[in-house]
Amino acid sequence: MSKKIVxxxxxxxxxxxxxxxxxxxxxxxDAKSSGLLFRGLETILKNRDPRDANQxxxxxxxxxxxxxxxxxxxxxxxxxxxxxxxxxxARLIRNLIHSSNHIHNSILHFYHLALLxxxxxxxxxxxxxxxxxxxxxxxxxxxxxxxxREEGDFRFPVEINQRLLSNYLxxxxxRRVAHEMLAVFGGKMPHSCGIVPGGVNTRPDSGRISNFLGxxxxxxxxxxxxxxxxxxxxxxxxxxxxxxxxGCKKFLAFGAxxxxxxxxxxxxxxxxxxxxxxxxxxxxxxxxxNITESVHSSWYEGKTTYPGDGQTCPKRVKDGYSWIKxxxxxxxxxxxxxxxxxxxxxxxxxxxxxxxVESRMKEISxxxxxxxxxxxxxxxxxxxxxxxxxxxxxxxxxxxxxxxYVAAYQLPEESTGAGFSEAARGAVGHWIKIKNRKIQNYxxxxxxxWNMSPKDENGNPGPLEQSLIGTKVRNEENPVEVLxxxxxxxxxxxxAVHILDRKNLTVKNCxxx
Numbered sequence: 001m002s003k004k005i006v007x008x009x010x011x012x013x014x015x016x017x018x019x020x021x022x023x024x025x026x027x028x029x030d031a032k033s034s035g036l037l038f039r040g041l042e043t044i045l046k047n048r049d050p051r052d053a054n055q056x057x058x059x060x061x062x063x064x065x066x067x068x069x070x071x072x073x074x075x076x077x078x079x080x081x082x083x084x085x086x087x088x089x090a091r092l093i094r095n096l097i098h099s100s101n102h103i104h105n106s107i108l109h110f111y112h113l114a115l116l117x118x119x120x121x122x123x124x125x126x127x128x129x130x131x132x133x134x135x136x137x138x139x140x141x142x143x144x145x146x147x148x149r150e151e152g153d154f155r156f157p158v159e160i161n162q163r164l165l166s167n168y169l170x171x172x173x174x175r176r177v178a179h180e181m182l183a184v185f186g187g188k189m190p191h192s193c194g195i196v197p198g199g200v201n202t203r204p205d206s207g208r209i210s211n212f213l214g215x216x217x218x219x220x221x222x223x224x225x226x227x228x229x230x231x232x233x234x235x236x237x238x239x240x241x242x243x244x245x246x247g248c249k250k251f252l253a254f255g256a257x258x259x260x261x262x263x264x265x266x267x268x269x270x271x272x273x274x275x276x277x278x279x280x281x282x283x284x285x286x287x288x289x290n291i292t293e294s295v296h297s298s299w300y301e302g303k304t305t306y307p308g309d310g311q312t313c314p315k316r317v318k319d320g321y322s323w324i325k326x327x328x329x330x331x332x333x334x335x336x337x338x339x340x341x342x343x344x345x346x347x348x349x350x351x352x353x354x355x356x357v358e359s360r361m362k363e364i365s366x367x368x369x370x371x372x373x374x375x376x377x378x379x380x381x382x383x384x385x386x387x388x389x390x391x392x393x394x395x396x397x398x399x400x401x402x403x404x405y406v407a408a409y410q411l412p413e414e415s416t417g418a419g420f421s422e423a424a425r426g427a428v429g430h431w432i433k434i435k436n437r438k439i440q441n442y443x444x445x446x447x448x449x450w451n452m453s454p455k456d457e458n459g460n461p462g463p464l465e466q467s468l469i470g471t472k473v474r475n476e477e478n479p480v481e482v483l484x485x486x487x488x489x490x491x492x493x494x495x496a497v498h499i500l501d502r503k504n505l506t507v508k509n510c511x512x513x
Contacts, residue, residue: 001025003476009036010486012113014063015493017452019464019486020321023473028482031461031468033452035324035497042312045442050076050411050434051197053442057430060446061494062190063108066101066182067423068430068444069195070094070256074265075430076197079417080409084262087404090199092395095257095271096212097186097194098421099392102256103219104178105424106338106385109490110227110378111171115164117484118234120154124162130169131162153480155237164233167226174222177215184212199406204399213396220389223382228360231382235364235375242366245374245485247467248333249279251340252286252450254429256422257391265420271391272384272422275344276334279372283347286329288418291429293445294326297454304328304457307443308418308431323497326453326462327445335463336426336450337489339371342380352390356383377488381424411437423447425490446495464489 001024008018016036021028041060045053057072058065073094077083086094124131156164179189185202186192194202202208235242254266255274266274266286274286294304299320301313307327314323326333334340345353346368360383361368371379415434422428426447433441453462461469464486473479 005476005479007479007482010483010491012116013487013491013493014061015491015496017486017491017493019468019482021468021479021482023476026473026476028468028471028473031465032321033324033454033462033464034322035452035493037493037497038314038323040312042442042444045439047438050079050432050437050439053430053432053439054196055191055193057444058191060444061492063492064101064105064423064425064495065190066098066186066192066195067256067421067428068446069192070098070421071419071428071430073195073197074419074421075417075432076419077417078265078419079415079432079434080197080412081415082198082407082409083265085407086199086261087407088261089204089399089403089405090407091258091261092399093185093200093202093204093405094195095395096392097182097192097200099257099388099395100178100182100186101189102422102424103223103385103389103392104175104182105490106381107171107174107178107222107227109424110231110381111168113490114378114484114487115168115230115234117480117487118154118238119156119164119168120152120161121165121168123154123156123158124165125158128166131165152478153474156233160233164230167230170222170226174219177218181212181215181219184208184215196406198409199404201406203405204403205401209396209399209401213393216389216392216396220393223385223389227385228382231378232364234378235366238375241375241484242370242373244471244481245467245488246372247335248463249372250276250332250334251278251343252276252329252334252336252427253341253344254286254420254422254427257388265418271388272341273345273348273350274420275348276329277344277347279369281343281347281369283344288420288429290330291445292328292331294328294456296326296457298322298325300325307429307445308416308433310431310443311441312443320454322452322454324449324452324454324493325445326456327450328456328460331456331458331460333453333456333460333462333466334450336447337377338380338384338424338426339377340426341422342383343371352387353383356387374485374488413437423492423495425492425495426450446492448489448492448496451489452491452493452496464491
């Protein structure tokens with residue numbers, strides 16, 4: 001028996017995502033992932049001063065703007081000829097601003113986006129007034145609009161639900177503290193002004209360093225004492241999700257957080273190393289020239305090309321079903337994100353990632369290859385959050401109050417550049433062409449452009465689509481398995497489509513039809 005299911009919109013993610021499923025005998029046999037807003041910031045950037053890109057591209061997303069600030073600044077550093085001249089202090093402070101946002105995103109995703117797929121927030125008994133407010137807000141009535149407990153596949157006993165709900169509320173405070181961390185050197189959040197071409201615009205001093213460090217230690221305690229324990233609990237009660245949602249089994253990372261300041265971005269020593277791997281966990285170096293973007297199933301005109309030569313011309317083409325393009329590496333779909341970063345570092349035996357993965361896997365009696373799953377994405381985030389918070393402390397202590405923090409540059413008449421970094425959700429790439437000291441072309445590939453991409457010209461589904469195909473659905477009226485797979489990727493559709501204001505859907509040389 002065949003059935004079509006459309007979930008539109010999927011909630012508790014960033015942006016507007018539709019998933020269309022074809023199910024036969026309880027198994028998903030085909031899936032389509034659709035981004036439902038126009039991708040427009042690349043067009044907005046045309047003919048502007050190149051230095052505007054660092055601020056405008058942060059408006060791609062209010063959740064992970066620092067990943068775009070990082071990639072854009074590197075792209076401009078490259079185009080301006082100062083890629084290898086960034087002062088040590090600037091490298092460190094850039095890392096601190098970016099890591100603050102990265103850590104915030106990991107806490108946000110687990111506690112406030114994904115965990116509610118597994119936790120029954122009404123099945124608790126507590127005298128905590130804050131918890132009581134949440135319960136009153138979310139209280140389910142017998143015939144109300146919420147899913148009954150048995151249909152939602154909620155398995156935690158009351159005391160664990162109570163602990164998780166308490167940590168859900170505590171995580172709100174930790175996100176606030178992470179934002180405050182970012183603002184110490186970045187000025188504000190979202191859309192900070194701290195990272196600029198050539199370095200940063202904030203001179204470090206003992207007050208800022210001390211202010212930042214105090215907040216880092218507060219967040220570290222939460223990650224160390226609560227986050228990992230809650231992920232372990234999830235693994236214990238939902239072990240079959242170590243077998244679900246494996247997807248394309250190919251992984252890619254651009255790498256992030258420079259540990260050295262010279263050389264090609266994809267070849268530098270970074271806290272998160274670059275590379276590709278697959279289910280065999282054998283690392284290979286990544287060649288940026290092998291990246292292409294297809295628009296075969298997207299609502300755009302154009303052809304498959306290297307991103308630096310790409311164009312963004314919207315049109316309701318016949319075979320399209322998404323405003324997301326289809327990035328590919330060597331013609332194949334690759335998953336990006338915390339799972340990809342963890343597996344690539346593990347495959348390279350990169351420390352301290354390799355040792356902590358080994359330790360954590362022994363702790364929960366899971367083979368590292370089982371990370372290629374829904375649960376593996378949550379485990380990987382928790383592991384990298386613990387490692388990144390420790391590295392953030394080290395970077396903070398390495399700052400010198402008297403050091404330089406920005407490199408001088410001249411705006412070129414003509415140039416090209418590319419910058420590569422990582423959002424919490426995965427690989428971010430920016431490409432620029434400058435002519436007459438103006439932006440002639442600017443292209444962006446964000447993490448969810450990789451992960452939520454539609455089929456390419458060869459019929460290859462994107463990573464999310466591949467993760468959904470083959471999934472057994474217990475209840476077709478309430479396909480919780482599907483939603484858990486989708487949210488494990490932490491979709492960000494604002495990033496994937498680069499939203500343009502709906503009031504301005506007509507752009508120069510490209511008219512939305």
